[in-house]
Every structure is written in structure tokens, then in C-alpha cells.
């Protein structure tokens with residue numbers, strides 16, 4: 100067993116505070132690291148100590164391995180929690196921690212590296228007999244090979260970067276004419292974005308559900324799942340709302356997918372908390388998509404329905420302790436939903452809305468959790484992800500959860516920056532959403548219903564004006580054609596022409 104007495108959280112924002120809260124509960128000291136722009140950030144104040152790690156741009160601070168390890172060494176931290184994003188799935192960082200004798204709270208560098216390479220992840224799953232999206236064997240080198248696959252599988256197909264993930268470097272190809280140009284573009288994009296131009300192709304699964312399973316495994320061979328999370332409400336690969344249980348799920352499908360997720364984790368020797376992402380098509384056929392070797396943004400909905408603190412479990416596993424519960428002891432109780440609150444303007448193409456928080460009041464009450472980090476007077480930095488907080492709501496049923504979420508969103512008042520709160524309210528009022536009848540095309544399919552009330556109102560007003568004008572023109576035309584119409588006599592001219600403007 101490795102005693103952990105002090106954890107450095109190599110992250111910022113809400114997740115840094117969230118991790119530090121669990122550390123505090125466990126009697127573990129906390130170390131914050133901060134950049135120039137984060138001098139006034141809440142995680143700096145919350146931690147027992149704080150270390151400056153560099154300038155605001157992430158590469159000079161939160162992505163700078165040496166600066167972070169310097170802070171770990173100087174603070175005497177015996178473990179590092181990477182949160183999500185930044186270095187959380189960086190195998191080199193995990194290796195450097197190990198080399199410094201610092202416990203990296205997460206899976207081994209080998210597993211991080213293997214799951215970070217989407218082709219080797221697929222190969223590992225195929226070997227374990229886990230269904231993967233039909234695709235090419237290994238890296239696509241020759242364009243002819245891609246054409247052969249696409250002809251065999253049938254269009255549309257998706258080209259993806261082996262070093263990508265999360266939708267980065269993906270392209271949808273509808274026919275042969277598009278294939279070669281798309282391959283070349285994807286290859287140069289992948290090289291630029293990831294320094295690795297390896298590509299692969301998959302059959303496109305139309306309007307899939309994006310369902311993921313939470314995994315937890317210790318270093319003593321115990322692996323279990325903590326059920327699913329439905330993540331199909333996404334905009335440009337950015338999740339907006341997640342919920343558990345999934346409206347699509349049946350007990351039988353849940354058991355099969357859960358067993359598959361556990362087998363996937365065992366197949367790669369996973370330890371700690373991880374997530375298996377699946378695509379599920381409209382025949383409820385499911386396919387392994389990716390494995391995330393980090394804690395996910397949306398983990399709180401799983402915590403709420405199972406009662407398990409996933410960060411606490413990560414730390415206990417990192418200490419080398421066996422899991423203290425079995426699969427049979429885990430149940431989903433009620434229904435939880437997360438809305439991500441972004442400082443973005445949904446009525447202006449979701450452009451980030453920087454600025455100072457002048458007022459904020461957050462909802463509270465039974466079944467309501469807000470994981471945030473902003474406060475009145477706080478200036479939201481432009482350097483990082485614009486997520487302000489996560490609103491996690493629980494209810495005894497999906498209906499109760501939605502009505503409670505509506506109430507919570509109504510209470511959520513943030514002034515000084517534009518936020519996605521109003522957009523989330525519109526989703527809560529969308530019939531397809533409230534009926535649980537949605538997949539990853541939801542945002543696209545419900546554009547009209549999701550337009551801002553302002554935009555809707557403007558559009559409606561325009562419609563009213565246009566309708567009135569058309570009505571006027573029709574009446575005028577009938578009048579002009581009618582017999583009783585007598586043109587106004589003008590003593591200077593025979594008739595007066597009516598000039599239509």
C-alpha cells in the first residue's frame with residue numbers, strides 16, 4: 100500500500116476544486132498549481148498551498164510537465180491528480196511522475212498510450228471479442244486500400260485520426276469523389292494537430308446514440324462498471340447534457356453492455372476510473388468507440404445515482420487498496436442529469452463570452468449540485484475552456500429530474516457574461532428531449548425549437564409583417580380588378596396611377 104498524504108492537482112477550474120474537496124474529506128493535503136491568469140482563481144484559494152507554474156497560455160503552464168513536476172517536488176506532493184483535459188491522458192507525463200517517484204492517479208502509462216492510439220485500442224478490443232465499428236484493419240496507408248474498404252462497407256464512411264479522438268480530425272465521406280481529397284485533408288490535419296498522420300476508416304453509423312459506461316478497477320484484479328451515461332446531446336462534439344439512466348437503455352442491454360465494458364477494461368489491464376464509449380444504432384446494436392483513461396466531466400451523474408465518490412475511489416486504488424464493494428452491491432437509484440454551463444453566447448454561434456461575473460446566484464435544494472468555480476467579481480480568463488460550472492440534478496424519475504432541472508436553470512442567475520443557461524432551458528422544453536426520443540442528431544434536428552426566444556420572436560414578427568403585406572397586396576389586386584373601383588380623377592390628367600412601393 101502507498102500512503103498518499105499530499106495531492107497536487109494538475110488542473111484548474113471546477114475539477115480542481117472538486118478533486119480538492121474529496122482530498123479534504125480524506126484528510127489529504129492539497130496543492131494547487133496556477134498560471135498568471137489564474138492568480139485569482141478559486142482553486143488557488145481552496146488548496147492548502149499554491150504554486151505558480153507559468154504564463155497564462157496552457158503550453159507554458161498546465162501543459163508544461165517540468166513546471167508541474169517542479170511544483171510537485173518543491174511542495175513534497177506524493178501524488179498528482181490530473182483531472183480531465185490538459186495532461187490527464189498524456190503517457191509521457193504519467194511516466195515522468197513515476198520516474199520522480201510521484202504516484203500518478205490514473206492508469207499505467209502503457210494503458211494511457213495504448214488507448215490514446217485509437218487503432219491499437221480497436222485492435223485490443225477486437226482481440227477481446229468486443230464489437231467495434233466496422234472499419235479498416237490498422238492504419239490506412241494506400242488510398243486504394245481506403246477505396247476498397249469503402250466499396251466493401253458502403254458509403255458513407257468516416258475517416259479518423261489514430262491519434263485523434265473526441266471527434267478531432269474526423270471527416271464524413273459520402274462518395275468516391277470525396278474520398279481521396281478527404282483522406283489528404285485529414286492526413287495533413289492530423290499531422291498538424293497531433294504530429295501523427297495515421298488514419299483509419301470506419302463505416303458511418305447513422306444517427307447513433309453516444310452511450311458510455313463508467314469503469315472502476317483496482318490493482319487486485321477486481322473490475323466493475325457503474326452503469327451508463329447517455330451523452331448524445333452534443334454540439335460539435337461538445338457534450339451539453341448528460342443523463343443516467345439512458346432513455347434508450349433496457350435492463351437486458353445494460354447488462355450486456357456493462358459486461359462488455361468490464362471485459363474491455365480487463366483486456367487492457369485497466370486500473371483506476373475509466374470510461375468505455377459506445378455508439379448504439381437504432382437497432383440497439385452497440386460498438387466500442389473509444390476508451391477514455393481519465394475522469395470524465397460528466398462523472399457526477401454517476402456519483403449521484405450510485406452514491407460512489409469516484410475521485411475517492413481513484414485515490415484508494417492509487418494507494419493500492421482493493422475495491423470495497425462488488426458489482427452486486429451497485430445500483431442506480433433515481434435519475435440524474437448534468438447541464439454544462441458555458442460562458443458562451445448561444446445566440447451568437449456560441450462564441451466565448453469573456454468578462455467579469457457581476458452577479459451569480461446558484462440553485463440549491465434537494466437533488467441539486469453545482470460544481471463551479473466562478474464568483475462575483477471574477478474575471479473569466481480567455482485562455483481556457485469556457486465552462487463555468489456543471490449543474491447536476493437528481494430526481495426519483497426522469498420526469499421529476501427534468502422539472503427540477505427546469506427550476507434550477509430558472510434560478511441560475513449569472514450576469515456579466517452571456518451563458519448557455521437559456522439554451523439549456525430550451526432543450527428542457529423540446530418535446531423530443533422530454534420524451535427521451537433523441538440521438539446525436541438532436542441539436543441539428545431541433546434547430547427551430549432551439550432558436551433563441553429573441554430570434555424566434557424576431558422571426559415571428561418578420562413573418563407577421565410579411566403576411567400583412569401579402570394580404571394587403573392581394574386585397575389591393577382584387578380591388579383594382581373590381582368594377583366598383585373608380586380611379587381618382589385628376590383635373591390635370593386622365594387617371595391617377597397608384598404607385599406601389
Ligand code: MV4
Pocket residue numbers: 232257264265266267269301302303304305307309331333335336378388539
Ligand atoms: C462515429 C460516429 C458514427 N459513425 N463513428 C467519434 C468521436 C466522438 N466524440 C464522436 N464520434 C463519432 N464517431 C462512426 N463510424 C458518430 C460519432 C458521433 C458524432 C459524430 C458527429 C457529430 C456528432 C457526434 C456525436 C456523437 C458521436
